[in-house]
Amino acid sequence: MLPKNFTFGLMQNNEAEILNEWAIKEGWNPGLSDQQVAMHYDPGAFIALRHHDEFIGGGSIISYDGLYGFMGLFIMRSDFRGQGLGAQLWQYRRDRLLSRLQANAAIGMDGVFNMAPFYARGGFVLAHRDLxxxxxxxxxxxxxxxxxxxxxxxxxxxxxxxxxxxxxxxxxxxxxxxxxxxxxxxxxxxxxxxxxxxxxxxxxxxxxxxxxxxxxxxxxxxxxxxxxxxxxxxxxxxxxxxxxxxxxxxxxxxxxxxxxxxxxxxxxxxxxxxxxxxxxxxxxx
Ligand SMILES: CC(C)(COP(=O)(O)OP(=O)(O)OC[C@H]1O[C@@H](n2cnc3c(N)ncnc32)[C@H](O)[C@@H]1OP(=O)(O)O)[C@@H](O)C(=O)NCCC(=O)NCCS
The missing domain is CATH 3.40.630.90 (Aminopeptidase)
Structure with missing residues (x-):
């Protein structure tokens, strides 16, 4: 359960731009049109966490025709980190993506190494490294x-x-x-x-x-x-x-x-x- 005044929702375009700025700050070097392509392909793929009306965290959960899902761009605004909110956002995204996929469809992700134990606790299994x-x-x-x-x-x-x-x-x-x-x-x-x-x-x-x-x-x-x-x-x-x-x-x-x-x-x-x-x-x- 999210604390009072926090809500999940579909990301708006201006929030997606903020997420992109955060991804740049993380050094992930996003493609100039990556988000646009993904949002156009799957309009339900971008999830926002808001405090009142303010965008404070987000991530993508793209579904490929319900047959395969992929989780990415998981970022919390720095002043809201370390309070358990990121974990809730991640679990919400995982469960929501599962509900958008056919039974038995897998979900993939490329996670930073230090978060791998957290994702493993959420059911994900390491396959290999992408370097x-x-x-x-x-x-x-x-x-x-x-x-x-x-x-x-x-x-x-x-x-x-x-x-x-x-x-x-x-x-x-x-x-x-x-x-x-x-x-x-x-x-x-x-x-x-x-x-x-x-x-x-x-x-x-x-x-x-x-x-x-x-x-x-x-x-x-x-x-x-x-x-x-x-x-x-x-x-x-x-x-x-x-x-x-x-x-x-x-x-x-x-x-x-x-x-x-x-x-x-x-x-x-x-x-x-x-x-x-x-x-x-x-x-x-
Ligand atoms: C990753 C991130 C979204 C977590 O958000 P948060 O609100 O701080 O997360 P929480 O406080 O809910 O903690 C979630 C879990 O992440 C773990 N975690 C958070 N930061 C971590 C770090 N730097 N190294 C290892 N584990 C970390 C916590 O231990 C916690 O695990 P637990 O619930 O099993 O104890 C946030 O730190 C962030 O935006 N980081 C920069 C972007 C990034 O690295 N995203 C992940 C890409 S795969």
Whole structure:
């Protein structure tokens, strides 16, 4: 039970902007359009905790067609921390997301390491670490890549489906059309064998997703993306178990700069981690 004068509700646009400012202060470097894409895809995904009418905490609980959920952007205003309110907000978000999902659907999250024991007490199990590598973009455009704008959506979505726990057609369609985004795919026999996206963030760019059948294909896509943003700060969020992806990041001169614990509530199908060279985002899966 929340104390008197505290309430939960759906986040308003101005509150989402405040949450974004807090995420910047935390050093999470959100994508410039990430929230917009997520809110448009799932208008019920952003939850606010208010004291009277004032926004004091929030987080996202995106549902992918009720088949998979993801919790992110969990932040309390600093002067309201340490009073048990964050725990209530988190439990409310978890339960509300569960109620929006089909029975047996799993929920994922990328949590900061020091909070992992708290999330474990809430039922989440550690799967692996997603490590952020960062560096200065330097690449060459490969002849084998095709801009995502020239790719038929059907085959792009089919390839994305192989790498994400639920279909997310409209999400990906918006993600690849964000302002200032670059996206490339490699095709083989009219099928996609890899694709990647670089999107502008508060600072520089993030690459995500980057999915590819082989390290060589990932290399060509990443190098082509980096060629578009030469000299910019770039971050890439790699499932640690994909050792080829770690090697690739090092090859491009990136260094580990941050990391999260990927945790799940509920049963997950095994993920093709060896073809995931960067997750889409820490916030939305
Ligand atoms: C994480 C956060 C939302 C918690 O809010 P809060 O109101 O301080 O949370 P509570 O007082 O309800 O504490 C919630 C739990 O988090 C734990 N916790 C809070 N801060 C912690 C920290 N820095 N390290 C480890 N555990 C921490 C508490 O021990 C508590 O666990 P318990 O209930 O099992 O004892 C808040 O500290 C915050 O906004 N931090 C910055 C953003 C962030 O790191 N978000 C988490 C991203 S995964």
């Amino acid at each position: 952020r590598y960062a560096g200065i973009a330097k690449g060459n455009k490969a002849t084998e890549v095709t801009p995502l704008n020239d790719i038929d959506h059907t085959i792009l979505i089919a390839y994305d489906n192989k790498h994400f726990p639920a279909p997310r057609t409209e999400f990906i369609k918006s993600w690849i059309k964000q302002t200032g985004v670059f996206g490339y795919a490699v095709l083989k026999n009219a099928e996609i064998v890899g694709y990647g996206v670089a999107r502008p963030c508060h600072q520089g760019y993030k690459v995500g997703p980057l999915f590819a059948d082989t390290m060589d294909i990932a290399d060509k896509i990443l190098s082509s993306l980096l060629s578009e943003i030469n000299g910019e700060l770039v971050q890439i969020d790699i499932p640690e178990l994909n050792t080829a992806a770690l090697k690739l990041a090092i090859k491009f001169g990136f260094e580990e700069s941050f990391g999260c614990a990927r945790m799940y509530l509920g049963a997950m199908q095994p993920e093709p981690l060896n073809t995931i060279y960067s997750v889409t985002s820490y916030e939305f899966g």
